[in-house]
Amino acid sequence: MDRWIRRIAALAVMLVLIAVAIYQYWDKMFYYRYLEGQYQRSFYELVDHVQSVQSNLAKLMVADSTTQNINLLSDTWRQAYAAQTDLSQLPVNAISIIKTSKFLSQVGDYANSLVRKQASGQKLDARDIKNIKDLHSRAAAITVELQRLKTDSAARGMAFSPSSIKRTMTSPAGKKDVLNASMANVEKQMANYPKLIYDGPFSSHLENVPPKGLTGPDVTQAQARTSAIDFIGRDRVKSVAAYKANNATFPSYGFVVNTTGGAGDSIAINVSKKGGHVVWMLSQRPIGKTSLTLSQAEGRAADFVSKKGFKNMVVAYSEKYENTAIFNFVPSQNGVIIYPDMVKVKVALDNGEVVGFDARGYYMNHRARTLKAPKLTKEEAMKKLSRNLKVEFSRLAVIPLENRVEVLTYEFKGTYNGDTFYVYIDANTGKEVKVLQQVRTYKGDLTM
Numbered sequence: 470m471d472r473w474i475r476r477i478a479a480l481a482v483m484l485v486l487i488a489v490a491i492y493q494y495w496d497k498m499f500y501y502r503y504l505e506g507q508y509q510r511s512f513y514e515l516v517d518h519v520q521s522v523q524s525n526l527a528k529l530m531v532a533d534s535t536t537q538n539i540n541l542l543s544d545t546w547r548q549a550y551a552a553q554t555d556l557s558q559l560p561v562n563a564i565s566i567i568k569t570s571k572f573l574s575q576v577g578d579y580a581n582s583l584v585r586k587q588a589s590g591q592k593l594d595a596r597d598i599k600n601i602k603d604l605h606s607r608a609a610a611i612t613v614e615l616q617r618l619k620t621d622s623a624a625r626g627m628a629f630s631p632s633s634i635k636r637t638m639t640s641p642a643g644k645k646d647v648l649n650a651s652m653a654n655v656e657k658q659m660a661n662y663p664k665l666i667y668d669g670p671f672s673s674h675l676e677n678v679p680p681k682g683l684t685g686p687d688v689t690q691a692q693a694r695t696s697a698i699d700f701i702g703r704d705r706v707k708s709v710a711a712y713k714a715n716n717a718t719f720p721s722y723g724f725v726v727n728t729t730g731g732a733g734d735s736i737a738i739n740v741s742k743k744g745g746h747v748v749w750m751l752s753q754r755p756i757g758k759t760s761l762t763l764s765q766a767e768g769r770a771a772d773f774v775s776k777k778g779f780k781n782m783v784v785a786y787s788e789k790y791e792n793t794a795i796f797n798f799v800p801s802q803n804g805v806i807i808y809p810d811m812v813k814v815k816v817a818l819d820n821g822e823v824v825g826f827d828a829r830g831y832y833m834n835h836r837a838r839t840l841k842a843p844k845l846t847k848e849e850a851m852k853k854l855s856r857n858l859k860v861e862f863s864r865l866a867v868i869p870l871e872n873r874v875e876v877l878t879y880e881f882k883g884t885y886n887g888d889t890f891y892v893y894i895d896a897n898t899g900k901e902v903k904v905l906q907q908v909r910t911y912k913g914d915l916t917m
Contacts, residue, residue: 549577682835685744
């Protein structure tokens with residue numbers, strides 16, 4: 470009798486396991502189909518957006534009215550950034566789309582810069598038309614390759630199959646990575662086009678700009694490792710592992726430091742090759758419930774910045790995000806705030822520990838500046854503000870524009886309809902050059 474009961478129990482367990490396996494299989498297949506649908510949608514939308522960019526650029530070469538140009542440029546900007554979003558969602562190797570992604574960023578930003586130029590009353594000049602022609606040629610090359618892939622996928626039954634999770638698009642005949650191969654062809658074509666020079670943040674002439682604030686001779690990885698340990702504190706360091714840092718800003722060494730704080734607590738840190746300066750640091754430890762006030766956290770941040778050797782720094786503004794506070798420190802030179810030389814410090818509000826540090830802006834831009842007296846007084850600059858803004862305070866500030874040109878401005882902080890805004894008026898021309906809004910989210914306050 471007991472043997473029969475054991476057999477029945479074993480059979481029941483087996484049936485349960487089979488049922489679970491079947492459920493997991495179908496759940497997995499549902500997930501695969503969902504992913505395939507998402508990839509298909511992103512791919513076909515990418516084709517449409519890139520084709521729209523090409524069409525708009527072609528129309529711009531024959532359009533003549535300012536109104537028509539602004540409409541076409543505005544749509545080009547939207548289509549380019551939509552295409553970039555679609556591209557980022559495809560299961561392709563990131564290395565195989567670097568130049569394509571950069572192109573989409575450039576064409577969108579360039580179109581936006583031309584919108585501003587047209588809106589200010591200026592006409593498109595010969596250089597603008599040449600740039601538009603070059604961008605059109607690039608967009609046409611991408612369109613041809615994407616249309617070929619779209620046609621092949623329909624004719625030959627290619628699909629974003631379950632193997633797409635491994636970043637592939639295969640054909641029924643084999644395992645050929647068709648999508649990555651096609652994007653690699655696009656990348657090769659992108660390399661053959663001239664650089665795009667214009668007044669914007671993605672202009673090619675802004676690449677590889679040497680940092681102005683890094684001092685000292687080049688250091689070895691071993692010396693950089695020592696700098697990282699000293700920055701964190703030798704008594705906190707359990708082990709250090711090196712990794713290849715992203716050198717998009719300037720050459721640096723990367724390290725992951727395991728600390729004695731707790732199991733799994735680690736800190737990622739980058740040290741510049743020139744001078745051995747710590748350029749950024751981020752702790753991975755979980756943050757507990759808030760127990761410090763914003764004022765107490767600011768005191769911890771200010772003490773940290775001072776001990777790390779940054780002089781004449783003041784808090785420009787702060788942001789509270791979840792259980793942390795981010796303080797943006799900038800140098801004050803003769804009473805003028807220097808925003809390009811910013812140092813960001815992130816403080817955990819559970820115990821006041823500094824869990825984040827970013828001095829890339831400081832080391833890229835810091836230097837002694839010659840600041841001329843502004844042509845406008847504060848009162849004259851205030852007359853340029855909207856009547857809707859209720860001004861709370863003002864000060865002189867150097868701010869960077871999108872093309873990295875620095876401008877001396879009057880910074881006005883004010884409120885309208887319960888929201889806080891920062892408005893920047895050129896201290897020499899009276900032109901309104903930038904408006905920022907402090908946005909409250911469920912995670913904290915952000916400045917945009």
